[in-house]
Structure formats: C-alpha cells, structure tokens
Amino acid sequence: MNRNQVDFEVTGRLGNTVALIDVKNVPRLTLSSAAELRKDLLEDDTTNSLPVYFLIISQDKSFLWEPEQAGATDAEPAAAFSMSKVLREYLTDHELDRHLRGAELEIVVLQWLSDITRGRGPIPKELVKFAESLRGAEVHGGVRQ
Secondary structure, eight states, X not given: OOGGGSSEEEEOTTSOEEEEEEEXXXXXXXXXXXXXXXXXXXXXXXXXXXXXXXXXXXXXXXXXXXXXXXXXXXXXOXXXXXXXXXXXXXXXXXXXXXOOOHHHHHHHHHHHHHHHHTTOSXXXXXXXXXXXXXXXXXXXXXXXX
C-alpha cells in the first residue's frame, strides 16, 4: 500500500507502522464503497501489504480491518461503527447538523487519534483492541491542501 495515499499513518515507538487511516467523508458511506476504497489502495501497493490496522472514516460510519486481514483485498471489515459518539466529543450540535468538509473531518480525526495515543478520547466498543495498539504511538499526516 502506498502510504502517501492515506490521510494518516500511526507509528509505534519503534517506528513500525501500526495503522493507516483514510478519511472519506462521502454521505452515507456503505460497506461496499468502503471495501472498494480499501481494495483500490491495496491494489496500488508496490510492496507487500503491511500487517496493520486499516480504518476508513466518514462522518456517519467507519470501517476497520485488522492486521490479519492486510493481504486479503476482499476481506470484510472486522468492525463497522457509528462516528456520532466520537464526533460529539469534538464538535458542536450545529457542526454535527451539517455535512462537514473533508478538511474539517480530518482535523477532528487527527485530534481523536492523538487522544487515543495518549489513552484518552471516546473509544467505540468495537475499537478497544485498536485503541490499545495505538497507545504511546505517533500520528503522522494531516490535512492536505
């Protein structure tokens, strides 16, 4: 997978990649469209797929693939979850009532991932293992212009 195509890379204390996160704030992101986005990113890989968490995030729903699924382009996500609890921690009701621009959502996701690495922030029950893997890690990437 080309790391330059995702929005965020999370690296562990030893510099190893722990997770790749792509923010795609399309309205009503579906499982099939998230799986297709992931498949496209995996097919662009010029090296072997990394055994890392892979997360596709939209304002409404997000999908997580676990490290064991890294090489399987047709794998179903290990978890699908609503982002409402997470976003409620960082945004006002007014902001939540509208569709966010991609950069706005990326800023919130960066804050959330940074909080997770420090053992804070809201953790959907589907992401407990993922959050533990990010503890003490560093988030790289950010909003593209």
